[in-house]
Amino acid sequence: MNYKLIAGIARALLLARWRQTLVAAIGVTFSITMFIAMLGFMTGLNKLLDGLILNRLPHVRLFNDVEPNKNQPINTAKEYKHFHNFIQSVKSAQSRSEIHNSATIIQAIKADNRVLGFVPKIKTQVFYNDGSIDFSGLIDGIDVAGESKWYHFNDYITAGRATDLNNVSNSIILGKAIAQKLLADIGDVVQVTSSKGDRMSLKVVGFFQSGILDIDKVQSYTSIATAQKLLGKTNSYITDIQINLKDITQAPAVAKEYVALFDTDAEDIQTANSQFETGSSVRTLISYVVGITLLIVAGFGIYNILNMMIYEKMDTIAILKATGFSGKDVNLVFITIALSIGLFGGLAGLFFGYLLSVGVDNIPFNMSGLPAVKTYPVNYNPVYYFIAIAFSLFTTYLAGLFPARRASKVDPVIIIRGK
Amino acid sequence: MNDTILEAKNIGKSFRDPVTVQVLQNITFSIRKGEFVSVVGKSGCGKSTLLYILSTMDTDYEGELLIDNESMVRKNGAQLAKIRNEKIGFVFQFHYLINEFTVLKNVMLPGLKLQKYSEQEVEERAMQRLKKLGIDSQANKKANLLSGGEKQRVAIARALINDPLIIMGDEPTGNLDKKNSEIVFEIFKEISVEFNQSLLIVTHDQGFAANTNRIIEMEDGRIIKQ
Ligand SMILES: Nc1ncnc2c1ncn2[C@@H]1O[C@H](COP(=O)(O)OP(=O)(O)OP(=O)(O)O)[C@@H](O)[C@H]1O
Ligand SMILES: [Mg+2]
Numbered sequence: 001m002n003y004k005l006i007a008g009i010a011r012a013l014l015l016a017r018w019r020q021t022l023v024a025a026i027g028v029t030f031s032i033t034m035f036i037a038m039l040g041f042m043t044g045l046n047k048l049l050d051g052l053i054l055n056r057l058p059h060v061r062l063f064n065d066v067e068p069n070k071n072q073p074i075n076t077a078k079e080y081k082h083f084h085n086f087i088q089s090v091k092s093a094q095s096r097s098e099i100h101n102s103a104t105i106i107q108a109i110k111a112d113n114r115v116l117g118f119v120p121k122i123k124t125q126v127f128y129n130d131g132s133i134d135f136s137g138l139i140d141g142i143d144v145a146g147e148s149k150w151y152h153f154n155d156y157i158t159a160g161r162a163t164d165l166n167n168v169s170n171s172i173i174l175g176k177a178i179a180q181k182l183l184a185d186i187g188d189v190v191q192v193t194s195s196k197g198d199r200m201s202l203k204v205v206g207f208f209q210s211g212i213l214d215i216d217k218v219q220s221y222t223s224i225a226t227a228q229k230l231l232g233k234t235n236s237y238i239t240d241i242q243i244n245l246k247d248i249t250q251a252p253a254v255a256k257e258y259v260a261l262f263d264t265d266a267e268d269i270q271t272a273n274s275q276f277e278t279g280s281s282v283r284t285l286i287s288y289v290v291g292i293t294l295l296i297v298a299g300f301g302i303y304n305i306l307n308m309m310i311y312e313k314m315d316t317i318a319i320l321k322a323t324g325f326s327g328k329d330v331n332l333v334f335i336t337i338a339l340s341i342g343l344f345g346g347l348a349g350l351f352f353g354y355l356l357s358v359g360v361d362n363i364p365f366n367m368s369g370l371p372a373v374k375t376y377p378v379n380y381n382p383v384y385y386f387i388a389i390a391f392s393l394f395t396t397y398l399a400g401l402f403p404a405r406r407a408s409k410v411d412p413v414i415i416i417r418g419k
Numbered sequence: 420m421n422d423t424i425l426e427a428k429n430i431g432k433s434f435r436d437p438v439t440v441q442v443l444q445n446i447t448f449s450i451r452k453g454e455f456v457s458v459v460g461k462s463g464c465g466k467s468t469l470l471y472i473l474s475t476m477d478t479d480y481e482g483e484l485l486i487d488n489e490s491m492v493r494k495n496g497a498q499l500a501k502i503r504n505e506k507i508g509f510v511f512q513f514h515y516l517i518n519e520f521t522v523l524k525n526v527m528l529p530g531l532k533l534q535k536y537s538e539q540e541v542e543e544r545a546m547q548r549l550k551k552l553g554i555d556s557q558a559n560k561k562a563n564l565l566s567g568g569e570k571q572r573v574a575i576a577r578a579l580i581n582d583p584l585i586i587m588g589d590e591p592t593g594n595l596d597k598k599n600s601e602i603v604f605e606i607f608k609e610i611s612v613e614f615n616q617s618l619l620i621v622t623h624d625q626g627f628a629a630n631t632n633r634i635i636e637m638e639d640g641r642i643i644k645q
Binding site for chain 2: 002005012013015016315316318319320321322323324325326327328329411412413416417
């Protein structure tokens with residue numbers, strides 16, 4: 001097959017009708033531009049929103065939960081062995097939320113080469129006291145360095161310094177909304193009461209704002225040592241171990257394994273946060289649907305132009321066939337025309353899509369909860385550019401398919417006789 | 420010795436719409452290498468229809484057609500296209516050129532399709548033929564800018580590009596004035612004598628026919644004299 005010749009003929013036909021060709025190509029360019037810009041923006045937004053929550057979540061979390069006793073007496077009765085038993089006569093024990101043998105578990109996690117990093121944590125409920133008012137909240141005792149490294153704790157400190165939790169004894173970083181309620185400023189002392197009733201005075205060294213008000217209204221942070229002191233526990237006491245893995249997709253498997261291995265509860269990020277995945281995929285889906293719809297419209301434009309071209313160029317097709325070009329050659333000529341509209345329109349679309357993305361990327365966007373974000377988020381993932389050009393070639397190919405087949409079936413005798 | 424290059428055996432053709440009309444019946448003749456044959460007959464007697472069959476563009480007929488001692492009956496579209504490209508040169512009444520291309524490119528096109536010679540060789544061959552027909556000065560003009568007589572000469576150059584076994588023409592001078600008709604006839608005569616080129620030309624021009632080697636006369640779809 002002499003493809004150079006076919007391409008030359010396709011080019012000549014295209015240039016003879018360059019105005020219409022241009023309009024068709026602009027249609028493709030426009031849809032690819034929108035496709036790229038929309039997907040870039042949408043997935044950028046997805047990343048940001050997911051990051052808001054998922055960035056701060058461990059891939060696997062080990063903890064001890066209050067659960068009903070699994071060994072209910074009825075299960076030991078032989079005749080009911082294969083039944084589903086509802087009678088639960090042994091109540092849930094006041095299980096300790098402490099992780100037993102935390103030192104050994106930490107050793108084991110350290111040795112596991114699937115693990116990227118981990119931090120221990122103490123979660124506890126407290127009351128914040130302000131004069132005669134008490135309100136409940138949560139305090140996490142954290143390893144500041146680890147928490148900053150793995151869960152971006154630093155990014156959410158709006159005033160003060162995270163490291164002061166270690167440097168200043170009995171210190172606390174308050175949720176922004178709590179600080180407002182308590183009228184507390186940095187350097188002030190606030191009173192908290194543990195669930196056991198012990199009171200403690202803590203010095204405010206910073207404010208924390210996650211961007212999610214429900215969290216900021218209840219959550220504060222201290223160092224692990226301060227939390228142990230508040231609870232009156234020894235320095236081996238921890239309630240949670242947060243683990244990040246090298247490969248996040250392994251989280252469910254690892255969680256399952258650790259449950260068996262360490263006799264604790266374990267929760268993986270996929271199970272705990274499936275709703276975020278859904279939100280992201282719906283947004284991405286919408287972008288694809290809009291992009292593809294635009295492309296289909298552009299495809300119809302190409303279809304029309306090719307049909308018109310075939311009607312106008314009947315003579316040319318007849319001559320080609322009379323002088324020895326086969327139906328397949330003619331078919332190839334028109335497919336080439338369609339694909340080159342798709343290719344050049346698509347490439348221009350990638351370029352303009354990139355420019356538009358850069359434009360969006362420079363629009364100021366101030367989100368109160370996210371001091372690190374100054375402009376609209378845009379994702380420049382090259383995968384979308386590949387998908388876009390593949391789509392544009394595919395749609396233009398489809399648009400060219402039927403006209404090309406018609407052209408290949410033109411009977412030169414009818415055309416020549418018709419003169 | 421068998422130097423027959425084209426043979427029609429009992430060819431018949433009928434159109435079925437709206438009623439069946441037999442347009443060609445029992446067409447049997449053959450053409451030998453180097454013959455210059457003209458086909459004459461009243462308007463509507465089936466000359467063009469026959470020519471479309473002989474040129475393999477029309478495949479819907481009865482009987483058998485042999486080109487270069489090869490039957491055309493059971494060949495597919497691509498095979499027939501190859502035979503048209505390689506073995507048949509066609510000149511139409513209305514000078515069919517591709518207006519998007521230059522004169523030279525028009526002549527080169529079937530040669531490029533054949534892929535027997537390199538692009539450069541095809542170009543040289545095209546120029547030789549254009550020179551032979553006295554229109555080499557127009558080689559780089561767009562085809563639609565030429566006069567009718569010039570266009571027809573370009574079409575002949577195009578028909579010659581692959582050294583075909585036979586050149587077929589359907590009233591190639593039918594649309595030209597007397598002077599241009601004579602030029603075209605002279606060209607045919609010349610290539611017939613000089614290159615021993617076989618020609619099969621349908622014509623209404625009695626003078627044209629009289630100067631060819633052989634006249635096939637048709638009436639109502641049959642050959643009445645050959
Ligand atoms: N597609 C068709 N359907 C039906 N009848 C047709 C068709 N094509 C041609 N005919 C008929 O076939 C007959 C032969 O036509 P053809 O064009 O071969 O004649 P011709 O000898 O070339 O005439 P002319 O000298 O005027 O060119 C005519 O009667 C014509 O009406
Ligand atoms: Mg005719």
